[in-house]
Amino acid sequence: MPENDRVVAREGVKIEERVVPVPSSISPEAQARLKAAVGPDGTPLNAIYTVPAPGDHEVWRSMREAADAQYAAAMKDRAVCDTAEVETIRIGDATVHVATPSDVAFSGCVYIDLHGGAFVFGGGEACRESARNQAAAHGLLCYGVDYRMPPDHPFPAALDDCLAVYESVAGRFGADRVVIGGRSAGGNLALATVLRAHDEGMTPPAGLVLLSPEADLTESGDSFQVNRTVDVVLPNPLMSANLLYANGADLAHRYLSPLFGEVFDGFPPTFIQSGTRDLFLSNAVRLHRAMRRRDVDADLHVFEAMPHGGFGGCPEDGELLTEVAGFIRKTLRGA
Numbered sequence: 001m002p003e004n005d006r007v008v009a010r011e012g013v014k015i016e017e018r019v020v021p022v023p024s025s026i027s028p029e030a031q032a033r034l035k036a037a038v039g040p041d042g043t044p045l046n047a048i049y050t051v052p053a054p055g056d057h058e059v060w061r062s063m064r065e066a067a068d069a070q071y072a073a074a075m076k077d078r079a080v081c082d083t084a085e086v087e088t089i090r091i092g093d094a095t096v097h098v099a100t101p102s103d104v105a106f107s108g109c110v111y112i113d114l115h116g117g118a119f120v121f122g123g124g125e126a127c128r129e130s131a132r133n134q135a136a137a138h139g140l141l142c143y144g145v146d147y148r149m150p151p152d153h154p155f156p157a158a159l160d161d162c163l164a165v166y167e168s169v170a171g172r173f174g175a176d177r178v179v180i181g182g183r184s185a186g187g188n189l190a191l192a193t194v195l196r197a198h199d200e201g202m203t204p205p206a207g208l209v210l211l212s213p214e215a216d217l218t219e220s221g222d223s224f225q226v227n228r229t230v231d232v233v234l235p236n237p238l239m240s241a242n243l244l245y246a247n248g249a250d251l252a253h254r255y256l257s258p259l260f261g262e263v264f265d266g267f268p269p270t271f272i273q274s275g276t277r278d279l280f281l282s283n284a285v286r287l288h289r290a291m292r293r294r295d296v297d298a299d300l301h302v303f304e305a306m307p308h309g310g311f312g313g314c315p316e317d318g319e320l321l322t323e324v325a326g327f328i329r330k331t332l333r334g335a
Helices: 004-013 028-036 057-077 125-138 157-173 186-199 239-246 279-293 313-330
Strands: 086-091 094-101 110-114 141-146 178-183 207-211 270-277 296-305
Touching: 028 313, 057 125, 086 125, 086 157, 094 125, 094 157, 110 125, 110 186, 125 141, 125 186, 125 313, 141 157, 157 178, 157 186, 178 186, 178 313, 186 207, 207 279, 270 279, 270 313, 279 296, 296 313
Parallel strands: 110 141, 110 178, 178 207, 207 270, 270 296
Antiparallel strands: 086 094, 094 141
């Protein structure tokens, strides 16, 4: 065996180049989504985009403009129904889209929705539409936090905005009537908001929904290696965006990588989701174990072959929505 091969063998598992097939164990719709996400040579289409360096602020701004238009269109395509009125307000420095459903299932209860997008994308119209969808899907008032983002507003601006909105909403409705949720970067902010609220002596919310949370900006988990490229939605790490957001702060800081928060005592019931092909799967698995070690009522839902952010409207996404809705109903039933 050549010396280089022996070194690799000692440090980890060497995998020969191979094609990872789309499994037949998922719905036909999900299979079609995975197949459509790669080019003729099998390379994920999302892998062809060059991610700018953290300091290339103008390039980030240009990318955000293009990405936000795509995000908004996708949100409208996946709309549950157009049965929620949206009003945009300001809370501190944060823009907040307040969506009120026509059919209210939980009067006086609020879902705070924190959008994803690598801390850089997903604001504006996409955030507004997400709030409308959440309100209609769950039958309760939804506050969609259009938090400030880099490059103009790096850490801790987004977290400051989320905490200000939570403090305002909890003060008005009662913390026991509030559920905070977020996907990807939004899951990071949801978790960090509860950690910081704990540190500042605030009462925690009734529940927490974390969908493929970006809980570790150091990207130290196993799935950042195992699922790299296999995740057709997020085939490559987001380190450049993480560094842009952190703006020189330590990526391992508990408000940047809340997986390392350790202070999960007294945390509310938590719903955690990921997929077996999600680049962030390790974040969800490790977070779940950290919470269970602290006796937090935390449930982990891992979906077969699901990449980061879901399949984009397939039956499995409907199952996930049903699970989240059930968790929210159960959490707020006593409120």
